[in-house]
Amino acid sequence: MDAQYFTNLLRERELKATGPRLNLLLKMQEYESAMPYSAIQESMKSIDRVTLYRTLEHLKAQGIIHKAYQENNEIYYAICGTTCKKEKHEHEHLHFKCTKCETVTCEKSSKKIKISIPDFKISSTSIYLEGVCKLCNV
């Protein structure tokens, strides 16, 4: 996923491929795990705070990034997988925070998760986990 890929993706989702947007996406990709807002802010110091705010909103609205985790007042953002479409987000994955290395990653459950509550209709599920990740779990 390079600048060209993101340029195409942005245009597909009817967003102009501007400097700030490409920059943010490349930085998030470099970061590898879900990127906390403070780190995003830090790495995007050159652009206006409001532009960053609106950039995050737009990318989120178009299913290019998503809010992966939230801890206290720190929101972690991640680039959506290729299965996410503008219309339908595939967020059946889990969001995992490792208490050792403190990274937040998107994972898949080994089994399909089934949750039901009698007489309730469930339309969306968000699951946040904490523990020790594969790399730290030695």
Next chain:
Amino acid sequence: MDAQYFTNLLRERELKATGPRLNLLLKMQEYESAMPYSAIQESMKSIDRVTLYRTLEHLKAQGIIHKAYQENNEIYYAICGTTCKKEKHEHEHLHFKCTKCETVTCEKSSKKIKISIPDFKISSTSIYLEGVCKLCNV
């Protein structure tokens, strides 16, 4: 659960049974579902904003209330069930937001939820659901 009950609970958890604390707990109880911060703020206008902030922190730290849900910048607080102890919170329950009546409630899954990720050690699980609640699902 009346003022006396909360007075005892606070003392059990080594917190003084003060006006603001009892007030908050009674208001949250009246509210029945998980109470959004803005509503808490509104109903606690008479006390200082900082006191409210610290009151929420203390009650949370002692397992008397918990953060049930968070949407955008709105945090919903709920009174912990009687199974929650100071040392060990019983938050195996689910947090559900109804998209019709917009209330947030704590629910139980009809089956025990099992989540696992290969090579990961999971220590805590938070599940947030959206859909239509029992009362609205007619």
Next chain:
DNA sequence: TGTTAAATGCAACATTGTTGCATTTAAATT
């Protein structure tokens, strides 16, 4: 190359989080 809707930057304000400190108070002790 020119046009235009979209994006950006700047100013301004709102909300919530957070700390320090002086004053007040709950509750234990005398």
Next chain:
DNA sequence: AATTTAAATGCAACAATGTTGCATTTAACA
């Protein structure tokens, strides 16, 4: 019932982020 004291509260102040409006700039298209 009065005294004592650690805890709780209120106030001031500042930080961080959210949010809007508007003038200027720019990506994308004709």
